[in-house]
Amino acid sequence: MIEPQVFKANDLRGLVRGEHPEWDADGARAIGAAFARALDLAGQEFVLGRDMRAGGRELSRAFAEGAMRLGANPVEVGLVSTDELWYASGATGLAGVQFTASHNPSAYNGIKFCLPQAAPITPELMARIKQLSFTGLPSAPIPGTPRQADMLAGYVAHLHGLVDLSGIRPLRVVVDAGNGMAGLITPAVFAGLPVEVIGLYLDLDGDFPNHPPNPLEPANLVDAQAAVREHRADLGLVFDGDADRCFIIDQAGEVVSPSVLTALIARAELAREPGAVVVVNTITSTGVAEVIEEAGGRLVVGPVGHTHLKALMGRYHAIFGGEHSGHYYFRELWGADSGMLAALHVLSLVGHGAEPMSALARTVPHYPGSGELNAAVADPQAVMRQVAAEFAGEGAVSYEDGLMVRGDGWWVSVRASNTEPLLRLNVEAGDIGTMTRMRDRALAIIEESND
Structure with missing residues (x-):
């Protein structure tokens, strides 16, 4: 079963629980077949991952069955953050599929797609997948076969190779995973760093019993703010459900605007490559443009949304991109977004200096904003x-x-x-x-x- 409204311009999201579910395992099976046909994957591999949401295992397995019926070979990477799935696509050169509904409530699940090298799927291809999902597709002469792969070690090594973390001072950091995927990947990413982690809600639980997995809502940041103050931490990191977004809390327990963080990371990236392009969306603060200009960068502005920003990253070979929603994009991650890589940049910025996070934030021009x-x-x-x-x-x-x-x-x-x-x-x-x-x-x- 699939209701047409679950298909969005660039991904898929819909209710899988409650009185009126919008898609189920049978629907996932049909979508898997449609994906394999739309990308002409007969005899080819693709990477397939999922987050911790209830039903994710069953839905992703059904998707794999549908794709295999059309001859595609899924490389099953299991429980991964969305940015780890982007890494898997880039490292293997394969198209990718991630089962997640990101920050949506627990009754939802969804699918994010990418082309090889973590390239964004196009609205036209998404429309083709939608059309084929409602078409009875004949089976391929030779069905596909699955295999399993563990991408975590490669993902961690790749992120560590993109940020200078050598010689950072000891830091105390609150990490609020919101019962999402950051609870699984943070210990691996922070291993070996001089970072004392004060963990909040690190257990994987797709019902999100402590707070919704959306750090864009101020109410979902208060626990991390309180913990930073209580433990006198250097900063706090709050991730969304699939850990591709990260919000920052400074040492005083105040929220650092994503626009401010965009400016700080852009400044650091432009220091190593002056004149490079930085991509932002239409509602990024004016202060970001001023910092990029002062740092000698070239600013490109695009519509809100990760698919639009990823496309612009590739088109302009941009070194970095940022959005108000806490998405941060990196050229060396195949132009994809990563909350964890942004968090490592913050550790580097704070850990290599004597100033606290709040002082770093004050170096970015401030313009009063309403928030979303x-x-x-x-x-x-x-x-x-x-x-x-x-x-x-x-x-x-x-x-x-x-x-x-x-x-x-x-x-x-x-x-x-x-x-x-x-x-x-x-x-x-x-x-x-x-x-x-x-x-x-x-x-x-x-x-x-x-x-």
Whole structure:
């Protein structure tokens, strides 16, 4: 069983539990066959991984059965973080499939796909997989066969080869895995480093009993903030469910904006390759652009979403990329995103200096922002038009990535989520008063649309 709405532009997500599940093992089997046909994998291998979500084992096995029926040979890498799956694809040169619903609630599961070398799947290919999933495909003359592979040691060695961690001072670090995949990979990645880990929710549990696996929501950061203060830690790391995103807490227990971290890592990467391209999305803080310019880099701006950013990383051979959602992309990881590699960069930045995380953050120009505010609305496009009318004549309007209005020292972004039925509002300005006024005007329109 598969409901058409589980297919998104670049991945698949839908309910697998509850009163109205949207896909099941039979659906996964059909999707596996469709994937093998769409990529013409008869006689070819692909890497297949999963996170700790309930039902992931059964769904991924069914997917493998469907792909094998069409002649494809799955390389089963078992429980992996999504960035470990990207590594597996890059290291083997094979297409990849990861069963995960990232930060969605526990009743969801999903699939992220990539082409060989961790290249992003295209919307056109995703549409082809969707079409074939509802088509009865004939079996291949020779069915595929699976094999198992353990990628963890290679993944750890690859990450350690990308960041200078030699000679860092001893650090005390809170790690909140949120019962997600970071609980499995952190001990392996941090082994041998002078890092004392204070672990929160490291046990794998796809029901997420302690808090939802979405660090973009402030409520999901409070446990790590409290632990940093209680243990007088140097910093905190909070990962999402599949560990491809990481949020940073400074030594005072305050959240470090992902835009700030983007600027700090970009500055470090540009120091080793001046003039390189750095990719960001449309709602990254203005301060990031200023840091990249000062560091002699070239800025490329693209739409929000990991598939868009990965594509731009490849197109411009960018050295690094960052998003407000905590996704960080690295050329030497085949342009893919990795929360754990971003965390190692933070350990390097803090561990090689005497200044605390908060002092490093203050080197990035600060612009007051609203943070991401989400609302469910019946007609997102109508709301965007109303917000555009509200600010008519005050700024330049564009629709390249939802709605963006840029005025004198401020911007307002309203866009539909790529992964959830939500409208997302982000506002930034040069001062708190302007930001608050612009935010409240846009919020009033969004809230009125639900009256």
